[in-house]
Amino acid sequence: MNAFQRLEGLVAPMDRANVDTDLIIPKQFLKSIRRTGFGPNLFDELRYLDEGQPDSDCSGRPLNTEFPLNFPRYQGASILLARENFGCGSSREHAPWALDGAGFRAIIAPSFADIFRSNCFKNGLLPIALEAKRVEQLFTQMYETEGFTLVIDLEQQVIEMPDGETIAFETEDFGRNCLLNGLDDIGITLQNEAVIRDFERQHQARFPWVFETLEV
Amino acid sequence: MGKTLYDKLWESHLVEARDDGTALIYIDRQLLHEVTSPQAFEGLRLAGRQPWRISANIAVPDHNVSTKANERAQGLAGVKDQVSRIQLQTLDDNCAEYQIPEIPLNDVRQGIVHVMGPEQGATLPGMTIVCGDSHTSTHGAMGALAHGIGTSEVEHALATGCLIQRKMKNFRVNVEGELSVGVTGKDIALAIVGEIGTAGGTGCAIEFAGSAIRGLTMEGRMTLCNMAIEAGARAGLVAVDERTLQYVAQTPFAPREAQWEQAETYWRTLHSDDDAVFDREVVLDAALIQPQVTWGTSPEMVTAVSGRVPRLEDMATDTARQGLERALSYMGLEPGMSITDIRPDVIFIGSCTNSRIEDMRAAAAVLKGKQVAKNITQALVVPGSGLVKKQAEAEGLDQIFKDAGMEWREPGCSMCLAMNADKLEPGQRCASTSNRNFEGRQGFGGRTHLVSPAMAAAAAVAGHFTDVRDVMENGL
Numbered sequence: 001m002n003a004f005q006r007l008e009g010l011v012a013p014m015d016r017a018n019v020d021t022d023l024i025i026p027k028q029f030l031k032s033i034r035r036t037g038f039g040p041n042l043f044d045e046l047r048y049l050d051e052g053q054p055d056s057d058c059s060g061r062p063l064n065t066e067f068p069l070n071f072p073r074y075q076g077a078s079i080l081l082a083r084e085n086f087g088c089g090s091s092r093e094h095a096p097w098a099l100d101g102a103g104f105r106a107i108i109a110p111s112f113a114d115i116f117r118s119n120c121f122k123n124g125l126l127p128i129a130l131e132a133k134r135v136e137q138l139f140t141q142m143y144e145t146e147g148f149t150l151v152i153d154l155e156q157q158v159i160e161m162p163d164g165e166t167i168a169f170e171t172e173d174f175g176r177n178c179l180l181n182g183l184d185d186i187g188i189t190l191q192n193e194a195v196i197r198d199f200e201r202q203h204q205a206r207f208p209w210v211f212e213t214l215e216v
Numbered sequence: 217m218g219k220t221l222y223d224k225l226w227e228s229h230l231v232e233a234r235d236d237g238t239a240l241i242y243i244d245r246q247l248l249h250e251v252t253s254p255q256a257f258e259g260l261r262l263a264g265r266q267p268w269r270i271s272a273n274i275a276v277p278d279h280n281v282s283t284k285a286n287e288r289a290q291g292l293a294g295v296k297d298q299v300s301r302i303q304l305q306t307l308d309d310n311c312a313e314y315q316i317p318e319i320p321l322n323d324v325r326q327g328i329v330h331v332m333g334p335e336q337g338a339t340l341p342g343m344t345i346v347c348g349d350s351h352t353s354t355h356g357a358m359g360a361l362a363h364g365i366g367t368s369e370v371e372h373a374l375a376t377g378c379l380i381q382r383k384m385k386n387f388r389v390n391v392e393g394e395l396s397v398g399v400t401g402k403d404i405a406l407a408i409v410g411e412i413g414t415a416g417g418t419g420c421a422i423e424f425a426g427s428a429i430r431g432l433t434m435e436g437r438m439t440l441c442n443m444a445i446e447a448g449a450r451a452g453l454v455a456v457d458e459r460t461l462q463y464v465a466q467t468p469f470a471p472r473e474a475q476w477e478q479a480e481t482y483w484r485t486l487h488s489d490d491d492a493v494f495d496r497e498v499v500l501d502a503a504l505i506q507p508q509v510t511w512g513t514s515p516e517m518v519t520a521v522s523g524r525v526p527r528l529e530d531m532a533t534d535t536a537r538q539g540l541e542r543a544l545s546y547m548g549l550e551p552g553m554s555i556t557d558i559r560p561d562v563i564f565i566g567s568c569t570n571s572r573i574e575d576m577r578a579a580a581a582v583l584k585g586k587q588v589a590k591n592i593t594q595a596l597v598v599p600g601s602g603l604v605k606k607q608a609e610a611e612g613l614d615q616i617f618k619d620a621g622m623e624w625r626e627p628g629c630s631m632c633l634a635m636n637a638d639k640l641e642p643g644q645r646c647a648s649t650s651n652r653n654f655e656g657r658q659g660f661g662g663r664t665h666l667v668s669p670a671m672a673a674a675a676a677v678a679g680h681f682t683d684v685r686d687v688m689e690n691g692l
Contacts, residue, residue, distance in 0.1 A: 016538070016539065016542065017535050017539055018414055018415070018514050018539070020514075020652070020654045022633075022652065022654040022655070022656060022657050023654065023655060023656070026656055026660075027633045027634060027635050027657075028635065030251050030252075030279075030635065031251070031280065031297070031299040031300050031302075031303050031635065032299070032303075033254035033255065033258070033302065033303055033306050034254075034255065035255045035258075035367075045655060045656045045660065051642075051660040051661075054299050055299060083535065084415065085414060085415040085418070085448070088414055088415065088448065089350065089445075089652060089654060090349075090350050090633075090652075091252070091348060091349060091350040091364035091365060091366055092251075092252065092366070093252070093255075093348075093366035093367040093368060096366075111415060111418065113415070113418060113448060114418055114419060114448070114450050115350060115364055115365065115366060115450060118365075118366065118369070119366035119368065122366065122368035122369070123368070172236070172237060172238075172382070173236035173237065173238075174234070174236045174237070174238045174380065177236075185368075185372065185380060186259075186263070186265070186371065186372050186375050186376060188380075189240065189372065189375075189376040189378055189380065190375070190376055192231075192232065192240065195231060195232055195240075196231055196240070196242070196268075196376065196377060196378055199231040199232075199242060200242065200269075200377065203229075203242060206228075206482075207244075207342065207479075207482070208475060208478070209340070209471035209475045209478075209479050210244045210245075210340075210343060211269075211271060212271065212469070212471070213270075213271045213317075214271065214274050214317045214338060214469055215317070216274070216317040216318065216319050216323075216325075
């Protein structure tokens with residue numbers, strides 16, 4: 001996983017509430033058995049005028065010119081500014097894979113759905129929850145200022161505004177440490193192998209039926 | 217202080233609590249399917265890791281499978297879409313390589329993972345159950361702690377037998393009183409999502425309690441817990457009672473003899489204590505819940521069948537007004553119109569929400585001796601598993617559907633998310649027993665109205681949404 005420490009990036013809008021993961025990456029792209037290659041299909045149904053097909057070249061497809069992420073001013077953005085309950089619905093990790101593939105490293109919104117939020121931390125993507133009023137101000141400033149960029153310092157947990165003002169945010173300790181150091185949490189868990197084995201022995205003694213082999 | 221059901225399940229699986237607020241939780245059962253597992257197996261392979269405990273896992277193909285009998289007869293070769301076929305083949309290959317038990321495509325036990333699990337007794341009360349699918353909350357109906365996870369967590373659970381979790385908050389939804397005839401677990405679920413919103417349960421495990429929940433069948437409880445995620449809660453729960461034990465006892469993988477005695481004694485403790493304290497509680501009067509129909513592009517955009525599509529002036533905030541405008545524009549509906557004036561083109565009865573035998577019976581009871589209306593261009597009935605299909609056929613339900621002009625298909629996820637060939641065309645409107653009415657969910661440009669199986673059947677007969685109670689009383 002890529003480490004996330006400090007990011008200076010252009011901000012782009014996804015200005016609607018309850019953006020679900022079906023909208024972030026439609027189901028036909030879930031047929032892939034790879035972790036990469038989803039970037040061109042991020043928000044596929046909003047971004048293009050036709051229906052996208054997996055494994056097809058997107059470069060010649062008709063773009064929806066009214067969709068903000070297609071505006072020239074937002075090209076190269078790495079910070080997505082969004083509304084409440086971002087990432088609701090399906091647990092598909094293809095959603096953070098698509099955001100990552102399209103160049104996004106951080107998402108700022110008033111709130112996130114639980115599974116999506118957890119999936120972000122496992123893919124080097126930082127979800128930042130801010131007060132709704134703050135997010136509203138950021139939307140206003142972003143729309144008013146072409147080339148609106150922010151600096152996100154994860155270690156200090158602050159967002160630096162172009163005028164030097166800072167906004168503090170909070171992240172959970174475990175997720176932050178994994179992001180800062182680019183850690184694989186399976187490796188971390190396996191450091192506790194003996195503890196897990198010990199628990200498992202007691203668990204099996206209490207609930208032996210859980211450990212029966214499923215003979216299909 | 218007493219403990220909630222969720223507290224009890226959490227504590228019995230707590231391997232280690234850490235200072236940073238996270239905890240290592242032991243996973244009893246992982247369900248695998250073809251869509252969210254390939255990258256997890258690939259991760260294991262790249263790291264040279266082996267599954268922690270093979271017996272924790274069971275796999276079944278469901279999302280991509282064809283539901284057409286002639287294609288199914290050919291096995292994997294009958295899956296026309298090459299990308300889908302490769303994904304299904306990859307599941308078979310991975311299960312073979314890692315010796316993970318898999319119920320294959322044309323086994324009679326194959327079905328939607330959340331139908332197969334409880335039906336086989338692969339998911340049992342008291343277990344922690346995970347799957348790379350958000351509707352894993354379904355299994356909470358058995359008094360288990362079950363929730364959806366992403367693919368990195370699928371790999372984590374495969375490799376370590378555990379997950380790193382934070383304890384959720386305790387939220388109890390009490391539904392008290394008696395439901396009217398024709399009102400089902402689906403209507404309760406939609407009414408709750410309408411009440412608390414799609415983010416209402418974020419960060420929580422929701423326990424469904426109260427006399428109306430105790431009165432639900434296991435199928436009804438599964439429907440309800442299935443849709444906990446549509447209220448933002450990763451896990452839904454119902455306490456174990458006699459009905460749970462009776463259901464579990466007749467499943468193939470249930471413990472037997474002395475182990476059953478031991479398990480039953482434990483399972484009987486799986487309820488919230490009388491003095492347990494919840495972080496949040498909501499009470500609904502069951503008698504007031506009417507058959508529900510969603511009108512928008514989020515499950516919280518729902519109303520009673522007697523209701524109307526909202527008007528812009530009903531909305532309190534600008535965000536809500538914009539959301540309503542966008543939803544109505546996508547759905548092709550007018551503000552203020554009656555729900556009963558909405559005419560679907562397609563009927564879909566199926567999905568992990570509503571494809572169990574009780575759902576088939578409820579739909580067939582409405583359709584018996586009737587015909588699908590002329591404006592309905594396609595009506596699909598997709599049983600949740602081969603065993604549901606077999607049982608329905610033994611009861612003659614398939615004939616009722618076919619006589620009514622519907623298609624009786626092979627089990628799979630089908631048009632709930634349209635990863636196979638069963639999908640809506642742009643602009644088509646569907647009365648669907650599935651769980652999500654998101655834009656494009658059932659096909660690019662497709663429009664979804666979520667309803668119960670009985671309500672979908674009633675809409676099929678009438679050609680527009682109508683109160684199933686009227687259809688049943690008047691014979692239409």
